Amino acid sequence: MKITHDEVMYVASLARLDLHEDDVEMFAEQIGKILEHVDTLGNVNTDGVEPATHAISLSNAFRNDDKKEHANREAALSNAPEQEDGAFIVPKIIE
Amino acid sequence: MELSELTIHKAHELLKQKKISSLELTMALLERIDACDEKIGAYISIAGEKAIDQAKIADEAIAKGNISPLTGIPVSIKDLICTKGIRTTCASKMLENFVPFYDAFVIKKLKKENAVILGKVNMDEFAMGSSTENSSIKITHNPWDLSRIPGGSSGGSAASVAADLCLASLGSDTGGSIRQPASHCGVVGIKPTYGRVSRFGLIAFASSLDQIGPLTKDVTDSAIMMNAVSGYDRNDSTSVSVDVPDYTSFCKKGLNGLRVGIPKEFHSYKGLDPEVDLAVKNAVKTLEDLGALSVEISLPHTEYTVAAYYVIAPAEASSNLARYDGVKYGFRDMDKKTLIEMYKGTRSQGFGDEVKRRIILGTYVLSAGYYDAYYRKASQVRALITEDFKKAFKKCDVILSPVAPTPAFTIGEKADDPLTMYLSDIFTLSANLAGIPGMSLPCGFSKSGLPIGLQIMGMHFNEEKIFKTAFNFEQATEFHNKKPMR
Numbered sequence: 001m002k003i004t005h006d007e008v009m010y011v012a013s014l015a016r017l018d019l020h021e022d023d024v025e026m027f028a029e030q031i032g033k034i035l036e037h038v039d040t041l042g043n044v045n046t047d048g049v050e051p052a053t054h055a056i057s058l059s060n061a062f063r064n065d066d067k068k069e070h071a072n073r074e075a076a077l078s079n080a081p082e083q084e085d086g087a088f089i090v091p092k093i094i095e
Numbered sequence: 096m097e098l099s100e101l102t103i104h105k106a107h108e109l110l111k112q113k114k115i116s117s118l119e120l121t122m123a124l125l126e127r128i129d130a131c132d133e134k135i136g137a138y139i140s141i142a143g144e145k146a147i148d149q150a151k152i153a154d155e156a157i158a159k160g161n162i163s164p165l166t167g168i169p170v171s172i173k174d175l176i177c178t179k180g181i182r183t184t185c186a187s188k189m190l191e192n193f194v195p196f197y198d199a200f201v202i203k204k205l206k207k208e209n210a211v212i213l214g215k216v217n218m219d220e221f222a223m224g225s226s227t228e229n230s231s232i233k234i235t236h237n238p239w240d241l242s243r244i245p246g247g248s249s250g251g252s253a254a255s256v257a258a259d260l261c262l263a264s265l266g267s268d269t270g271g272s273i274r275q276p277a278s279h280c281g282v283v284g285i286k287p288t289y290g291r292v293s294r295f296g297l298i299a300f301a302s303s304l305d306q307i308g309p310l311t312k313d314v315t316d317s318a319i320m321m322n323a324v325s326g327y328d329r330n331d332s333t334s335v336s337v338d339v340p341d342y343t344s345f346c347k348k349g350l351n352g353l354r355v356g357i358p359k360e361f362h363s364y365k366g367l368d369p370e371v372d373l374a375v376k377n378a379v380k381t382l383e384d385l386g387a388l389s390v391e392i393s394l395p396h397t398e399y400t401v402a403a404y405y406v407i408a409p410a411e412a413s414s415n416l417a418r419y420d421g422v423k424y425g426f427r428d429m430d431k432k433t434l435i436e437m438y439k440g441t442r443s444q445g446f447g448d449e450v451k452r453r454i455i456l457g458t459y460v461l462s463a464g465y466y467d468a469y470y471r472k473a474s475q476v477r478a479l480i481t482e483d484f485k486k487a488f489k490k491c492d493v494i495l496s497p498v499a500p501t502p503a504f505t506i507g508e509k510a511d512d513p514l515t516m517y518l519s520d521i522f523t524l525s526a527n528l529a530g531i532p533g534m535s536l537p538c539g540f541s542k543s544g545l546p547i548g549l550q551i552m553g554m555h556f557n558e559e560k561i562f563k564t565a566f567n568f569e570q571a572t573e574f575h576n577k578k579p580m581r
Contacts, residue, residue, distance in 0.1 A: 008455060015413060015458040016420075016438040017451055031456050033514045038402045038460075041472050044479065051474030052481055054303050054333070055289040055530020056555060061332035075196035079424035088422050091434050 117167025199296020216251030271523025278548025
């Protein structure tokens with residue numbers, strides 16, 4: 001197979017996903033098929049071709065470092081699953 | 096004719112002449128949604144009260160003589176474009192209760208013209224899919240045949256326009272997500288040039304490919320919507336500062352000498368349905384009769400489009416979707432006690448299978464040891480695909496092709512086979528990779544009565560030739576006047 005059971009588990013953990021055992025099998029098979037198709041890219045001669053990272057050529061977009069209005073704290077916190085005293089609450093990180 | 100059937104430009108005339116009010120028009124649409132959307136399933140959220148308030152404001156503006164082409168016009172919005180105070184779910188459990196505190200740039204533009212937002216429409220979760228079956232909220236049915244998919248990912252947008260549940264809609268297109276549902280539902284959909292319309296407030300899928308665009312009942316309406324939403328925005332650093340022409344000015348008769356390019360690779364594609372092939376060939380003939388000259392062109396890297404896209408898009412998605420961590424907004428798994436467990440619990444329960452599949456694929460192709468073989472290689476092929484278009488556009492003004500290889504398939508038909516689903520995106524992906532504009536407009540019907548779309552692609556920032564071609568085709572044909580059973 002193009003991508004193994006363990007590789008799917010490993011990559012999923014990098015992406016912070018827990019998968020059920022059945023799902024690992026399904027993803028390994030489906031992603032394996034997709035990667036086999038992706039391998040056809042090997043047939044293209046790309047020697048000396050500069051990779052395109054964007055659809056159109058862009059230069060850096062700079063702006064002046066001016067003071068302007070930003071979202072207020074209450075609005076920014078309005079969708080937080082848990083908040084307190086103007087801060088996002090997360091599970092304890094350091095024991 | 097019922098009010099819900101109106102195009103934007105016809106409704107605008109009636110509003111201007113004060114023969115109808117925006118409130119009457121908006122109420123007619125809300126009543127129709129109430130009566131019919133149960134069987135179509137286009138809307139996720141209906142913003143009835145807000146819509147009525149906006150309609151009243153529009154009527155006040157009109158009374159003062161302050162009317163622009165979208166004033167008082169009721170529209171639907173794909174549920175991944177942020178609307179202040181209206182839930183924006185991305186059709187995902189992850190954002191099921193997300194209420195943006197700001198408007199996307201395009202929404203600000205619509206509100207500036209006093210357009211009326213009826214509600215938010217269904218899509219594939221995070222815009223990943225071609226059938227709207229990946230929505231975690233509901234299934235949307237094709238108004239032409241309720242057993243079939245409306246296309247995707249902007250399936251709710253296309254279905255709501257086709258079924259007269261709005262006058263027009265805004266969708267987004269990362270690999271065909273405006274054009275393919277437009278084709279399947281028999282409406283007009285355009286993906287503008289990358290950078291033409293600001294992505295500020297569009298929930299990101301693949302940032303180098305995403306673009307917002309309108310789905311409408313005809314070409315003139317498409318031009319009106321493009322006039323409204325195009326333009327530079329300092330909040331989107333990929334937005335391009337070039338003048339926006341009046342797109343409606345290209346909606347006039349006369350095609351003499353227009354060179355239409357026919358890619359030889361597209362018509363030899365094995366999976367192309369003969370009825371679609373015939374409809375597109377007839378469309379070329381129609382354009383020739385109108386004075387266009389057809390030229391054969393070559394896009395030699397066509398067969399590698401799907402492979403390049405399904406490396407680049409998932410790679411960008413895996414990075415973009417890292418932000419859903421259960422901290423700042425959206426769903427959180429409240430049962431987990433440590434941070435890492437909370438992240439994993441949140442993301443595993445909040446995302447559906449297609450989103451997970453693309454995150455895993457994207458993380459894999461970007462991971463150490465595979466980056467060069469996959470992401471770098473795909474980006475090089477992307478450069479070659481873009482080069483193919485640049486060469487082709489030296490010989491022609493627009494390129495014609497099918498949009499989807501077949502008419503709309505039945506619900507459930509391809510749901511378990513991701514690669515087959517991906518391969519059916521062959522005709523639309525390349526415009527996103529190259530950043531060029533592309534439109535789908537109705538060009539025929541299958542024997543079973545399903546709509547077929549014609550794709551018209553143009554060079555970067557050359558939407559004008561697309562509008563010119565599409566308008567002339569539309570004037571010479573009757574496909575856009577046919578409607579599904581009400």
